[in-house]
Structures are given as structure tokens and as C-alpha cells.
Amino acid sequence: MIFKFIENLGAKALYYLSDLGRMGVFLFRVLAGVFKRPFRYRAVLGQLREIGANSLGVIFFTAAFTGMVLGLQGYYTLRKFGSEGLLGSAVSLSLLREMGPVLTALMVTGRAGSAMCAEIGIMRNSEQIDALECMAVDPFRYLITPKFVAILIAVPLLTMIFNVVGICGGYLAGVKMLGVNPGAFFSGMESSVVNRDISMGIIKALVFAVLIVWICTGRGYYVDKIDGAGYGAEGVSRVTTQAVVLSSISILVWDYILTAMLL
């Protein structure tokens, strides 16, 4: 009984170690693909449309309502201290440093990350990736690198859009609905927000972008090697769910680590 337990524990440890190694090599090969010529501009533009432009709607709505909630909650909290004038600072700093990058990354994971994982997983299962290898076409450079470059461009831009729309939402709730002085709202924001707050948000967005594309495409690429994932459509479905969960958790964990490092 005890020997069986130790054996299973060892097997699991070996599996996770080899999985980590595999994912490390995966990231290295994706990065190497960025520097290989010719650069695949058209593929990157296509992915920018898929990951960036097609995510605008969901980002817009999430940002607007997040900003409005921040405006409402911030107003009632600050009113207790007679500091409603600080609402602009509270809304903008919350969005720029935390809510903007984190919620954008979570939305992109749900919308584009899951699609990437399923697409690559299906390509693996239907031997399309094997076919590329047989034609001596590097599947990393052909399939993954354009997604990697596009997400590195798209997520910071989406985060900036999220911040602007979120601040407008906070303005709408605080100023237009609850009567906060518009001058106080904007002057508070102007006096409290510094470049460091914006750069922190961009750094977070870049790190989250790498996590999303690494985890989601990596899980899809190795769909046939993941323990307990199963086969065929069921395997792809399980691995996609796993990729979204793992990616979301990683974003939250790295948000804490980056905040602690950058504060």
C-alpha cells in the first residue's frame, strides 16, 4: 500500500517535471521563431484581428461596467470620509494598476486563449501538425509565433482601451449619476496618476500576454501528451478547459508577484 503510494507520487512528480521541461522547450522554440526570417507579417495581422480587434466588444463592455461599479463603490466608501473628490484618483489608479491589465488578460484568455488551445489541439489530433513537420515547415514558426507576436501587441493595447473606457464608466457613475464635481474628478486623477502607474499596467499586460499564449497554445500543442486528458474531441475539450483555468490562475498569481516587485 505504502509502496504503491510512493510509486504513484514518484510517477506524478516525474510527469510534472517532464511537462515543465516540455513547456520550457516549447516557449524557447516559439521565441526562436520570432527571429527566423522571413517574418510572417500577414499571419501576425490576421492574429491581431482575431485576438485584438475581435476582442474589442467584450473589452468595451467589461471595462464600462467595471468602471461604473468602481465609481459607485468608490463614491459610497469615500463619502464616509467626506472625500468624494478623490473618486477620480481611486477609479483611475485601480484601473491602471490592477483592474485594467488583470481583467483584460482574463477576458482575452476566455475569448482568444480558449480558441487558440482548441485550434492547435484539433490540428494536433487531425495530424495537421505532423503534416507541417513532414513538409519541413516549422510548426512553431508557422502556427504559434504569429499568435505570440500578435498577443504581445494586442493585450497592452486592449488594456489601454480598457483603462480609458473604465475611467469613462467611473465618470458616468460618479459625476453624471451621483453628482461628484467633474473638476474634482479629473484634477484628482491628474494629480495622483504618474507614469509609473501606467508602465506598471503595461508590464503586467505584457507578462500576462506571454502567460496566455504560452499556456493555451502549449496545452493544445501537447494535447496527446497530457496525463488523463483523453483522446479526440473530448481530449481537446478537457485540455481547453484546463488551459483556461491554468492561464487564469497564473495571471492572478503573477499579478501578486509583479505588484510586490513593482511597488
Add this chain to the structure above:
Amino acid sequence: MTEPIIELVDVVKDFGSQRILDHVNLEIYGGRTTVIAGGSGQGKSVTLKLILGLLKPDSGAILVKGRDVTAMGRGELNELRSVFGVLFQGAALLDSLNVFDNVALPLRERTKLRREEIRDRVINTLVQLGLVGHDEKFPAQLSGGMKKRVGLARALQLQPEIMLFDEPTTGLDPEKTLEIYQLFFETQRRFGYTSVIVSHDIPKVFNLADQVVVLNGGKLVAFDRPEEIQLCEIPEIQAFVKATMGHLYHSSDLE
């Protein structure tokens, strides 16, 4: 006889505790058609993947044109793969690309040909394989036989020396199967490639075969002529012949 173009030397391949290939030796000669037959799960497709370097054997060597695939790095392997064309069981067309783009893919990615030259070569191949008018269609809009034709068109773009066919007629009706075999025969005559066909479509595939090898229980038995398979005294092979062929088979039956 000349040197074999592909050689498997004492190859062993296990998946977990299951031994798929057990000290297999095989020689495939240039310009000939070798059929690898055997029941499901006997390691036929694994053999193809080992030849292509998509899988590594647990022991043994796989020589392609005298070079050991198992000892090659990624760069060498990519270089070597340019001698192969592969037609996968499900054709493995990229489902986000239309027929034209699928066929043009190897030319765009592996050559420095200009756009017009690529277009001309692709259209020429589509005409030869009877795919005119289908170039805008996506794989999901094609029949099984049509997909195989597109897969063959794509595989032939870089004029391979060796063509590997993985279960090329699976899922096709008898008429389409015959059509695909005729296509193999015509393209092999035109392009002069060495052909390795993995199939359980016995005995029809024997029409194309110069050599037949049967995989059984991880072991491999080679026959110089298709009809020799029926004279084999190994009980498992006799059972396989009985299950797949039924009646006695002679070369004189062949066209």
C-alpha cells in the same frame, strides 16, 4: 542489388508496456512500391512515423539514403524530410486554408519561387489531378476521395523521391479506391518516386506492390512477390491472409 533507400535495422518501439515493433529489419529499394500490411494496431503507421523521424525508436537504427534518422538533429531532419512526400490517412489538410493554399503551402514555405510561378505550378498540379474548379473550396467542403487527391497534390509539389501513403483508401467506396490506385500508378510513372504504402486493403493494393511486408505481433515478414504471402506457413499470417483475401491469389490475376 543497389543500396536500399530506406533501411530499418533491429528496430524496437514500445508504447508503455506494449511492444509495437520487436527487432524489426526491413529494406526498401528505390523506384519500387512496398506495401506494409497487417491488422489494426500492428504498428504500420508507427513504422511510417519512425521513417519520417516523427517518432524515435527505443533501439535500432533507421537509415534513409544511408543516413541514420535517429541520430539527426532538427535541422538535418528538416533537410532530409524534403525527400519525402506524405499522404496521411485523413489527408491532414490544413482546414483553415482552401485547396489552392493547401497545395501551394510547401512551395510558399520551402522555396523562393515568385507568386506567379507558384500559381502556375499549383494550377498545373490541380489540372493533372482533376481538381480544376475546386481550388476555392475548403477541406470541410470536399469528399473523402477529393481530400486524398488534394493531399497527394500537396505532397507532390516538392517532387519527392519517396512517397509515403498511410492507409490511403480508408473510408472510400470501391470505385473511389480504384480511382486513387490509378492515380498512384499514374503519378508514380510520371514522377518516378519510391512508394511505401501502409494499407489493410488486401488484396487490391497488391496491384501496385513490388514487395509486400506483413507486420504481425511486432515482427515483420517480407515477401518479394505478393502471392508468396499465401504460401507463408506462419499461422498468424495464414490467419491474416484468410481473413483479408479469402480466395487464393495469383500474379496472373493482376492487370
